[in-house]
Amino acid sequence: MTDVTDKIDAATVNLNYDDLNSSACPWPQYQELREAGGVVRSNDLGGFWGLLGYDQVKAAAADPGRFSSAQGATIPRMTDPRFPAVPLEADPPEAGLYRKLLQGPLRPGKMAGYVDLITDLTRSWLRDHAGTGSADLKELAATIPPEVIAHILGLDAADADDFVAWSHGMVEGAATDNPELKNSSVQSLLGYIIAKINHYRESPDETLFSAVANGEVNGEKITVGAAAGAVFVLIVAGHETTINGIASLLHVIGTAPGLKQTLVENPDRIPDAVEEILRYEAPIQFMGRTLTEDTAVNGCPMKQGESVALMFGAANHDPARFPDPEKFDIDRDTSGHLAFGHGIHRCVGEHLARLEMKIVAEEVLKWMPDYEVAAPVELRHNAASNRGPVSLQVRFTPPQS
Numbered sequence: 001m002t003d004v005t006d007k008i009d010a011a012t013v014n015l016n017y018d019d020l021n022s023s024a025c026p027w028p029q030y031q032e033l034r035e036a037g038g039v040v041r042s043n044d045l046g047g048f049w050g051l052l053g054y055d056q057v058k059a060a061a062a063d064p065g066r067f068s069s070a071q072g073a074t075i076p077r078m079t080d081p082r083f084p085a086v087p088l089e090a091d092p093p094e095a096g097l098y099r100k101l102l103q104g105p106l107r108p109g110k111m112a113g114y115v116d117l118i119t120d121l122t123r124s125w126l127r128d129h130a131g132t133g134s135a136d137l138k139e140l141a142a143t144i145p146p147e148v149i150a151h152i153l154g155l156d157a158a159d160a161d162d163f164v165a166w167s168h169g170m171v172e173g174a175a176t177d178n179p180e181l182k183n184s185s186v187q188s189l190l191g192y193i194i195a196k197i198n199h200y201r202e203s204p205d206e207t208l209f210s211a212v213a214n215g216e217v218n219g220e221k222i223t224v225g226a227a228a229g230a231v232f233v234l235i236v237a238g239h240e241t242t243i244n245g246i247a248s249l250l251h252v253i254g255t256a257p258g259l260k261q262t263l264v265e266n267p268d269r270i271p272d273a274v275e276e277i278l279r280y281e282a283p284i285q286f287m288g289r290t291l292t293e294d295t296a297v298n299g300c301p302m303k304q305g306e307s308v309a310l311m312f313g314a315a316n317h318d319p320a321r322f323p324d325p326e327k328f329d330i331d332r333d334t335s336g337h338l339a340f341g342h343g344i345h346r347c348v349g350e351h352l353a354r355l356e357m358k359i360v361a362e363e364v365l366k367w368m369p370d371y372e373v374a375a376p377v378e379l380r381h382n383a384a385s386n387r388g389p390v391s392l393q394v395r396f397t398p399p400q401s
């Protein structure tokens, strides 16, 4: 016990959320902390335990009875408790019931229907913004997911600018301890969503938004609060994450020796690069849980009501699960990576995210097969626990028109 406490104390001193998450390369620190016990304490963001080991993170994600999401799934909580972001912020059995409402258009069988949309959006951006031999590919990454999720929900593409601004305001406000920015952004986004729910309750149609607004849970019509929370999580989870996934992929293609050439010559390997970058640079570094009872992880005692971060990004670099984890290797076995979480809350949009990342990379490599990263890239958190390049300036031979 003394041993464990010593380890915990050592780790407690070391974990600084902001330093880690802002760091271009947090992996050695993660490893140091893992070796110091694998469970660490941070006093940032209101205080939380961090689980860094692959087995620990996976076990906690599979145990919603003790590691609950119902009091928020982010650290700190970003949402308004009156509008819990279900299914993300729900426990069984409700979580599964709400999840069913969202799954339809996000199932693997539906993905073929989005190929043309994603391809057209990407080509159109490249035509408009990448004709002269230089571009910021972070802007491309930031354009596609909001428009795709707007399309799937049945919202006007023009509304995407608004909900992107509110969503960013919310996560930045939470991450920078600016409650006014966070609360006003949440209220604006909820106001927009609730007005649409009222509209779809009066005039239902075939869109996903309408299906959620008029959905049934346990044989009863969904409440406005739950419907608002469900659309809220789709909008936020549907774009913040994927923007970083796309930008990290384009960054590694532009920088990892030989990778761009391999993918230009063998575009069928792009899905392997997608999977490896998801492992390597998990766009969501961690999600939060609240303990429903006193418990211990690796002998480290934790109290009921305390927050625990499931550090997916760190788990994906655990050498016990992924040998030589700091090597980016599209030939490695990436199965079991935790970038999309694990268990009942595993990402419902994972097939769409992969499709967007793949198509954008394919189109970029056709348009600018010789692109090079033209300016130093800052890789850091840009919104709460989300991680990705802040910008991605590239230069390339302009395509002949």
Ligand code: HEM
Pocket: 061, 069, 073, 087, 088, 089, 095, 099, 102, 106, 149, 233, 234, 237, 238, 239, 241, 242, 245, 282, 283, 284, 287, 288, 312, 338, 339, 340, 341, 342, 344, 345, 346, 347, 348, 349, 350, 352, 353, 354
């Ligand atoms: C690269 C992109 C993405 C990443 C890395 C990602 C990651 C994750 C992770 C780690 C979780 C689990 C959260 C937890 O355990 O608390 C999750 C859940 C979720 N994601 Fe994603 N996501 C991505 C894209 C998307 C997209 C495109 C959508 C929607 C279209 C989406 C919708 C959701 C929803 C609704 C949940 C909650 C599922 C539930 O609680 O049952 N995500 N995502």
